[in-house]
Amino acid sequence: MASDLHCHTKISDGSMGIEELIAVAKRRGLTAISVTDHDTPAAATRAVIIGRRQELQVIHGVELSTIDTQRGNKAHLLCYLCDTPDRLEQICRRTNESRRKAAMAMIRKVMRYYPITPDLIVKCATGSTNIYKQHIMHALMDAGYADSIYGELYDKLFSPESGSALVPVEYPDPREVLELIHSAGGIAVLAHPAAYHNEALLEELTAVGLDGVEVWHPDHSETDAARLLAYAQENGLLATGGSDFHGMYTAKIRPLGSTACPDECVTALLAYKEKRKRKNA
Secondary structure, eight states: OEEEEEEOOTTTTOSSOHHHHHHHHHHHTOSEEEEOOBTOOHHHHHHHHHHHHTTOEEEEEEEEEEEETTTTEEEEEEEESOSOGGGGHHHHHHHHHHHHHHHHHHHHHHHHHSOOOHHHHHHHTTTSSSOOHHHHHHHHHHTTSOSSSSSHHHHHHHOTTTOTTOOOOOOOOHHHHHHHHHHTTOEEEEOOTTTTTOHHHHHHHHHTTOOEEEEEOTTSOHHHHHHHHHHHHHHTOEEEEOOOBOTTSOSSOOOTTSSOEEHHHHHHHHHHHHHHHHHHO
């Protein structure tokens, strides 16, 4: 059996609700999942309760967005099994406010070229804590200007290199976020480091207390996964993995559980958490 420790719902930039996600996970035969929405623990808290009701193990999680300013690369930190999610609220609010301002600016730019309405975009973002590029593209699909979320129009509008409507979001420093995760009693795991070219950052964060690294991810090759697993073992880090599930809001087909981690990783994660609890008691 296997577990998917990287899943998103409608509360951030996924297309599936919490209940549906848990139902599909059960149907898929997964042992455990973690709901790791971007910059909000709200879905995870609800998912743990619903999972308990549906007899599926749900690991509390959140994916926190950061920027490695030294190299100019995005970096995401997964926070698992947080004791006090309230301590993450301020940094989540800060990131989401920046994301909201960027979204409003992107919507204004898109509306110069395409006669869609803000109401149509808001409708596509119903249930989310914010408006993401995927929601804008969904509205453009509904209006008949695109036949997919990702493709030629997405690249024209939102390509990092030349997107005519792209407005960057301001993110905090990964070291600040790592410290915050620990202060909230969470376990900090660097997400998809090979995909975001975070190898140097991985070494730097390991030196200041990083707990784990995401080894298995759909954007990691077998070589990447083998190298990261070896790194985790050599440095005493937890190894995690998941599909980075977003439902229909994804550039490549990646069903829930299509990339997963062995159940031993969940056992190790829970044991690590228990050991830290005893140490801090």
